[in-house]
Amino acid sequence: MAMPYLDRAIGIDLGTTNSEVAWLPPDERDLVIHADRFGRRTVPSAVSWDEKASQFVVGHAARNKRGTTASPIESIKRKMGQKTKVKVGPHELSPEEVSSKILVELRDRIRETLTQRPNAFGTDVETRATRAVITVPAYFDAPQVEATRRAGELAGLDVIGILQEPTAAAIYHTWKRRLGDGNFLVYDLGGGTFDVSVLRCLGGEYQVLAIDGDNFLGGDDFDRRYAEHLRKELVQKGYALDLDVKGSEDDRRLFARLVHLAQEIKESLSITDVVHVNKSDFVKDKSGESVSYEGDVGRAEYEAIIADLVETTMGCSERALARAHEVANVTAADIDHVILVGGSTRVPLVVRRVTEAFCKKENEPLRDDVDTCVALGAAVHAAHIGGTLLGDETSRVRVNTPLVASGDRLRVGLTVEAAPKNATHIALWQGERALAEGAISQEPMRFDVVLGEAEETKATLALQSPVGAPVTELPFVMTRGDLRPRPTALSRASVVAKDISLEVVRGGRRERKVLLSRGTGLPSQVTQVFFTADQSGAVVLRILQNRLPIKTLVVEVPRELPVGSPVEVTLRCDESMRLEAQATVGSQQIDAHIEPPQALPGGAPDVEALLEQAEKARRALWGGLGFEFARDADLLVVGIREVLHTDPDKLEALCLRLRHLVEEFHGGAADQIVPPMARMEEAFDVLRRVVYRTEGILLGMDRAEWDTRIDTLYDKAIAAHEVGDGPTWRRVFNEVQALCETAYQEEFSTMRLDDPAYIQRRMMGLTFRAQRVEQALSELVPSTTDEIRVMQVAEQRRIGKWLEDSVTKPLHGLKDGKEVSEVRRGLEQIDAEIERLEAALERIPSIGLVTDRGAAG
Known part of the structure; x- marks a missing residue:
């Protein structure tokens, strides 16, 4: 006879640099997280190939192969949702296949932990881990979410939910600290991604008010930035370290060693102001000479080099708060708890900036378990939505409610998912005493159970025949204890990260309409009706997230279908961010399919061609349209130049964004129109x-x-x-x-300058311009040259304070019932200040650089 089993879903944080897995036991006294024999609770997100054993290796074993011919694949999370392959030994794997190797390792490790752990249900009950909630960055788009779900399925897991990482962190802190209602700002800076979310918790119901972030900004960028600084220092000392990380595998391995050294320096500076570095012969340069590095590194020096990256995260946070203010009137002053998540939040500069900007004077940010709180929160959420499965080879019963009660009564919710044919009734027995019983129903059943005086009430869940004879008996344990806060069924723990719109192609013309706007709570469904404009025999619809096509529908219809026939499009996005679309035209119906974006072809000439295309678009566009294009394109071009030789993955993403920007404003390279x-x-x-x-x-x-x-x-x-x-x-x-x-x-x-309508329109226009300046300032990427970067960062900070003092605060003050003439004069002054700010902002990239223009005559 098969052993009875207990199955509670696990929570997994599939991270860029490290991953974790956790489990909430039925008694809910504490969370269980896997730790290896050295006490390490994180598993490096690294996959390599062991030639001798002819097998994949994951985690620390893979990371230890850095710098060898079997260097591991790391930061694969940055490629999720792309149609690309990476080489792992003799294998060519997709990003989700690589991620599945990491998930298998996590699944096996938590199973091992649960096997060794005492089980309150008895030693003859198998503890299974077949279901999982996997977390993703809040700013992941639909293809990235789907790739994560697919990775879980390839790992043999039943993915019962996808949860955004900041929400998971808020759930954990609420559970651990027994926090009540309030507003949360979750600042999540991991190895490769940054997310910020503003959440509200009211009566156990979570609502995500705003999200922002950058899928290509994290601690890895700190390390690469400082590694490039080290490389330049070593070049000045005479070492042959002119590297082409994008084009040469050997150079890539060599730079990886510098990145590893930069990471060690970062970690040391997190606990001390000055660190002495003495690395002898840690790598060989391109001429074969052994490279050594010795010297003192100060925290202030390090912080000056990464300061602009930290300020970019602050800009994202400000935008999230602005959005929260817009949709729910929640400002920085209304934030009750600031939560820091991710290993990169150990950097003192990050803690200092977040504390200064968002924490009330008497508060400090919450920093509990920064490496693991996402997995721990996912485990709480997994137990909530997945319940507890009890079963054997013939039966399966889902317990939909907690098995913990603070008093002497427990309301137990049960659903019988599988039962022997002759089982007609269900009962809970404690010895010879029936605690609850009733007829088996296909609908969920609820029983009020009186608990004993002991901390644990051990019982038997029996599926019985019509005469009361037990057909199946399963161990059942209920606990008297403190039931900690958890999300309610009304929670909308996930939101749409970016606008999802529909583009209809008809007769050569395109129409685009936002169906699900950024920040829409999930689950959500929307239906839009369009009408045929011709009799071409087909209607083509593209679903886009921001500018990125993610689903395509081609509905073939009879050519005789009358012009003006309705085209009904239904878009659904469930709470785990699974996106489905359906189009109906006449009698034809078709479902959408995911189309991950194509990876950018490799090679520097392709990058240069894209930059040339962007410059061509800039010359062709003028006026307000040209300004709008240049504002976004300039930031992307500076970022591309920054990472051209140091970060191929980020380079690919920035080039993809620039390509879409050019296509939106000017069309593709091959377009004649x-x-x-x-x-x-x-x-x-x-x-x-x-x-x-x-x-x-x-x-x-x-x-x-x-x-x-x-x-x-x-x-x-x-x-x-x-x-x-x-x-x-x-x-x-x-x-x-x-x-x-x-x-x-x-x-x-x-216009009459004292016309209230004009005044209002002018104020809205200036507010919008000020926001654009603020966004452009936060997204600016300074030069990689140390001396120039210091000057540019200093100017960036000066302009930021100038914007706050001369524009933001005065604009806010003009809204407080001033005379029309006074408001108009104030607006004129603010307009002049914004023009000066815009001019100063344009000059930042050229600070410290030369020009080919001669002096004025």
Whole structure:
């Protein structure tokens, strides 16, 4: 006869640098986390191939192969959701296949831990770990989430949930510290990703108010930044260390040794102000000479080198708080608990900046178990949503409620998922005494059970025949104790990380509409109805997250289907971020499929070609559109130059973002019709808004003449688009853009400056410009040259204080019932300050650099 089993879902933090696994036992007294024989509770997210044993190795064994010909695959999390392969020994594996190796290791380790642990249900009960909740960064998009789920399935796990990492951390701290209601800011800086979330907990119900972050910023970037600093120092000492990390495997291994040294220095400086480094012959340079490094490194010096990376995380945090203020009126002053998560939050500069910016004077950030709190919170969530499975070879019963009660009564919720055919009743027995009984139902059942005086009430769960004879008996233990806080069923522990929109391609024209906006609580469902515009025989729909296509639907329909037939699109996103789409046209119905983004082809020439394409787009775009493009493109180009020779994975991601930005504003490299249709439609929309809100004559035309002019231009544009006439399309776009900006200027010149509507519009415009300056400032990536970076970071901080003192605070003050004339004068002054700030911001990348322009005559 098979041994009865107990199955509680495990919680897994699949990290970029390290991973962890945890389990909440039925008595819920404490959380169980795997630790090896050395007491290490984290498993390095590293996978390598052991040639002698002909098998994969994971964790510390793999990480120890750094610098050898069998160097491990690390930071694979950065490639999740991409169509790419990495070489591990003789194997070519996808990112999810590599991640599955790590998950198998975690699964096996927790099983070993549970086998060695005393089981309150008895030694004859097997403890299983077949189900899991896996965490992901809050800023992961749909393909990355799906790749994580797929990795769990490849590891043989039943993935019952995907949970965002900051939410998991908040759940753990609430559970451990028995925190009550409040607002949380969770700052999660791991090895390779940064996330920040603002959450509200009310009556056990969690609601994510705002998220932000960067999937390519973490402690690894600190290490690479400082490794590059070390490399330059060593080059000045005469070592041959001009490296091409992207193009040479040998150079990549050599730089990895420098990164490892930088990591050791970082960890030492987390506990001391100055560290003496003495590394003799730790690597050979490109000429074969042994490299040694000796010297003192101060914390202040190290912090100056990584300061801009930390400030980028602060900018993300400010944006998350701004979003929380917008949707729920929660500001920094309303934050009750700041939680630090991730090993990189041990860096003193990080702790100091977060404390200064977000903690109330009497509070310090919560820093419990920064390496493992995500896995621990995931384990609490896993026990909550997965319940407890009890079973044997013929039966399976799910306990849907906690097995812990603070008093002498426990309400037990049960669902019989499998039972022998002759079992018709279910009962709980303590010896000869029946604690509860009833008929087996397909619906969940609830029983009120009176507990004994002992701390544990050991009972038997019996599935019985019609005459009361037991068919199956399973051990059952209930505990009297303190039931700690846990999420309620109403919690929306996950939200949509980025806008999910629908692009409909019909007759050569594209329409895009946001279906699920960033921050929407999950689960969520939305239905949108469109209408066919032609009889081409197919309707193509693209689901996008931000600018990235993630699902495509092609619905083939009869050519005789009438024009104007409805196209119904339903988009569902469940609480574990599983995204499903369905389109119905006439009698045809089709489901969507995930399309991970293609990896950028390797090689520096491809990067240079992309940068040249971006420069071409910059020259072609002008006016407000050109400014908008340049603002985003400049940040990406600086970032690409920064990591070109040090971080191939981050380089790939930044290039992908730049490519999508160019395509959105200017079209692809092979497109003859530029800019894209969406930009043309937007230009016409802006022009119509200016015309229709203006009374009387504008640029010498009345409303009817404007209607005729706009319709003529629109028809001309559509005709050019349909036949692929690029020059005409471009001329129409330039004319529309020029009309729009000129009309706006004339509208402005005729406005009464004391008109409340004008004042309100002006204030909103200045607020938006100030936010753009703040965002651009936070996302700025300084030079890799030490001397230039110090000057640029200092200027970055100066401008930040200038923005706060001269723009942000005065703008806020103008909203407090001032006279119209006073508000107008204040707005004029703020406008001038923003112009000066924008000019100063543009100068930062050129600080310390030379120019090819001669002096003025």
